[in-house]
Amino acid sequence: MIFPVAFGDKPRSIFTIKKASEWKTWLKVISPVVLKGRLPEPYYSEWINLVEAITIATDYSIPYDQLDELRAKFIRFGQHYEEQYYRHDISRLAACKTVFHALFHVTENIEWLGESITSSENIQSY
Amino acid sequence: MYYLGRQHTVWPIILLNYNLSPEIRFKQENIITFGIVPDPKKPSNFNSFLYPLVQQFKILHKGVEAQDGSQLNTLFTLRAHIVVIGTDMPARDMVMGLSGHSARHYCNYCSARGIYSHQFRHMYTPLTAPTNTPVDPDWRTYNPNALPIRDHDRSKLYAHHVEETGDTEVIQRTGVKGYIPFWDLPSIIFPWSYGIDSMHLFYLNIAHYMRDHWAGLTVPSITANGT
Numbered sequence: 001m002i003f004p005v006a007f008g009d010k011p012r013s014i015f016t017i018k019k020a021s022e023w024k025t026w027l028k029v030i031s032p033v034v035l036k037g038r039l040p041e042p043y044y045s046e047w048i049n050l051v052e053a054i055t056i057a058t059d060y061s062i063p064y065d066q067l068d069e070l071r072a073k074f075i076r077f078g079q080h081y082e083e084q085y086y087r088h089d090i091s092r093l094a095a096c097k098t099v100f101h102a103l104f105h106v107t108e109n110i111e112w113l114g115e116s117i118t119s120s121e122n123i124q125s126y
Numbered sequence: 127m128y129y130l131g132r133q134h135t136v137w138p139i140i141l142l143n144y145n146l147s148p149e150i151r152f153k154q155e156n157i158i159t160f161g162i163v164p165d166p167k168k169p170s171n172f173n174s175f176l177y178p179l180v181q182q183f184k185i186l187h188k189g190v191e192a193q194d195g196s197q198l199n200t201l202f203t204l205r206a207h208i209v210v211i212g213t214d215m216p217a218r219d220m221v222m223g224l225s226g227h228s229a230r231h232y233c234n235y236c237s238a239r240g241i242y243s244h245q246f247r248h249m250y251t252p253l254t255a256p257t258n259t260p261v262d263p264d265w266r267t268y269n270p271n272a273l274p275i276r277d278h279d280r281s282k283l284y285a286h287h288v289e290e291t292g293d294t295e296v297i298q299r300t301g302v303k304g305y306i307p308f309w310d311l312p313s314i315i316f317p318w319s320y321g322i323d324s325m326h327l328f329y330l331n332i333a334h335y336m337r338d339h340w341a342g343l344t345v346p347s348i349t350a351n352g353t
Binding site for chain 2: 020050054079082095101105113
């Protein structure tokens, strides 16, 4: 895989990744390629749906009429997480991380404040 | 305004001027450092660090006389308002006066109620209850399109009530832990003035935890193949 320098740090194994910027590159650029054929369906398609949602949600601007599409994508992933990872099973519930619930609130957060206005990515160099 | 907490060490309280264009507002020369919450542990009384900030902005809300450098003989009324509060995830619970990530009502934006796994001592808010364990009869299913968003006025009442009485029943039922100085500023809308930190959420949390799911690293281990 050819990886342009402009994309950021040289990619390393997802088991040694530490920095947020590395996770960002992995999520947006590497994972759709590397997981294809490795992560079974429907997990791969649902992951791509989330990658698309995150890409829209972290862009510099978003048309107001795209918000419904964005909301639908996050809810679709939330329901997938519910059906395939939690499976209404109390012993699996414990493996579900609290932050996944926050995905349901991303779109309304954008409606109120705009895109990623409070992301600490903005002031990493501070 | 930003709080930047890293592993509960130093928390800078900084002000960003959103009248400036995005290209320059994050430059160091345009960031006002209001204060720094020092080492080594997270503060026991975080409100005491916010109090002077809120006092200053109460004055700026009414307006102060100021002079425009280009028009030396005329005074104008300078106003400033805090409208957006950005924090990273560990700091946000404290800044919002909420109980936080292990509480039954851990969500900062809605009052959806979590379900607790006694075996693994873990809280999570699913949309529907587990089918293989009894849950409280008043626990109800949540519609992801209509989650019970926290109400500004009601949350403020809870905050006053909890601060005055220490009512643990209300703390448990709402997740509202105490009064915060920000309630005194009319420019702040609860909960939406407190923005999501998308860098932490998407990259450091969601990407990381999905890796853990697929690699079978969660406790308990649940993998994509359903074992």
